[in-house]
Amino acid sequence: MKKILFLSLVTLFAACNSTKKVTETNTIETKKVEVQKAAPKKVKQVAREINAKKDADGYLTGIANKETFQDEAFKSWFNSRYEEYTTDKETIGKLKTALEGYTIKGFMGSWCGDSRRETPRFYKLLDETGFNQNDFELITVDRSKKTPDNLQEGLNIIRVPTFIFYKDGEEVGRYVEYPRETLEKDILKIVTGKPYKHSYDRSE
Structure with missing residues (x-):
């Protein structure tokens, strides 16, 4: 028992x-x-109203897009530089996947020679990679690198064009004024985490 x-x-x-x-x-x-x-979810760029307008000198200030540059004052230089630029197709192919999950904030001056050269090329790169341009915000600035509503504030915009790349809301790198190698190869380095310094980066 x-x-x-x-x-x-x-x-x-x-x-x-x-x-x-x-x-x-x-x-x-x-x-x-x-x-x-x-x-946490991936941070996406909030689409803001396209509001770029000509200032007293005829230069754009505010948020622009590709269509903004079809104004008679800008389309001759924008369209010709867009069309004449031949991209590196091999690097474009790599960027198609490497750019996934990124948002980009750009600053350019319609008065600036470097901006007038690089901005159409940048748009061509975005078009050829199929990048969702809702995730790209372009801000046009006056000669003092400012906008009337201070969209540049806190971002250390010293030279234009400047294209800042964000992943999950954090800046991972920026392309400033002109390439170290080529536009495509510089951007590929930024978005794949390879060592890269823009031309004015003096950090160790």
Whole structure:
């Protein structure tokens, strides 16, 4: 009788312990699922109204897009430089996937020779890589590198054009004024995390 009672207790204890393990396992798995659900989402650029206007000198200030440059004052230099630029197709192919998940903020001056050269080329690169241009915000600045509503504030815009690349809301690098190698190769280095310094980067 004692043996039967002892065996019953052992069996009951083993069953409870097994249930406890299953419960603990389920709890751990539930916590894992909760952690996965709580993972941060990728930060996307908020599309803002295209509001670039000519200032007293006839230069653009504000948020622009590709269509902005079809104004009679800008389209001759924009279209000719867009058409005449031949991209490096091999690097473009790599950029198609490398640019995924990025947002870009650009600053240019319609009065600036470097901006007038690089901005049409940059748009051609975006077009050929199939980049979602809702994730690209272009800000046109006056000669003091400012806009009326200070869109440049806190971003250390010293030279234009400047194109800043963000991943998950964090700046990962910037292209400033002219390439070190080529536009495509410089950008590929930035977005793939390879060592890259723009022409005015004096950091160690």
